[in-house]
Amino acid sequence: PNTKLPKVGTTIFTVMSQLAAEHGAVNLGQGFPDFSAPQRLIDETSKAMAAGLNQYPPMTGVAPLRQAIAQKSLDLYGATIDPDTEITVTSGATEAIFNAIHAVVRAGEEVIVLDPAYDCYEPAIELAGATAVHVPLDPQTFAVDWDRVRAAITPRTRLLMVNTPHNPSGAMLDEADMQALADVLRGTQIYLISDEVYEHIIYDGRRHESALRYPELRERTFVISSFGKTYHCTGWKIGYAVAPAAMTAEFRKVHQYNTFTSFGPAQYGFAAMIRDEPQHHLELGAFYEAKRDRFREQLAGTRLKALPVPGGYFQLVDYSAISDLPDHEFVKWLTIEKGVTAIPLSPFYETAPVGQRLVRLCFAKNEATLDAAIERLRLL
């Protein structure tokens, strides 16, 4: 049939979480913490509900949250942002990505996507009547080849999408990348989406290269983030987009007829957290770094080969010492026969590298969960 999204089925995250539940597997697939959000966040959100803040919040997001985001962006990235004209709160980063694409991309245009890429990018591009042009990252290091990006630009290119720290690899753009990115876009009319949902999950003293640090990039960029990752509450689906006023005005035209606004009480909760516990942003890296290091030490006792994890809460592992199955079959086998659920990498690609034997494990889990998984993975 002549459907609008012929390539799309149920997302791999849903498929694997269902399979994990069916088989009682330890679910290290879909990315979500299995520990609670901060009690203070829950209390502040409940307080807002009890205080009667239960009707439509402003279309743009509640003022204290937009002010808190502006303050955070100044403190961490040195960026001066107008909370009234440059910040919009959304129902997760997913909504922000959809809005940004639909705000600027017209039918027949092209959007450059770096593969492997998060799964919501391409369908949103296709619904805009545009085409995703896929540029592969380095298959070993997941670094960007900026010459290839430049070579992919055509007169129809409207938008480039980057993601740092990167899902699924954890790769992070560095300062040289940001200079190269600015060089590639200079003199073009191309917009940028910088998906920074893992901005605070960073390790080894490295700094997150937000596009907000670079005034030249700032002018053409939608910087998108998500409180789900930062405050262990992926189910609340609150995120935001920062963009120059003219771009934000277009973004809001889509937002107001997409969702119009997002769950209000949580917005007051996040505002209180950012205002009163700004150190959380700096402590989150250390919190996950301990989990990362412990998990990697445990993986060393298995036949899975762990790739480096510069940022984010995903560990890529090479399973070629164990199996020759393609990744989508390997994750089914691992779930059904071995009781551990992972995410295959091929759904993140238009064309996955031939012979790649990588799957993604989420370590945003309690020690007991990771221990249970490792116990099973040791038997592979």
Ligand code: PMP
């Ligand atoms: N971008 C990336 C790279 C992600 O990993 C995710 C969450 N899996 C999102 C966007 C979507 O974030 P949210 O849940 O806030 O919609």
Ligand code: GLN
């Ligand atoms: N972002 C999560 C991941 O990469 C999944 C979110 C979802 O299920 N849509 O695992």
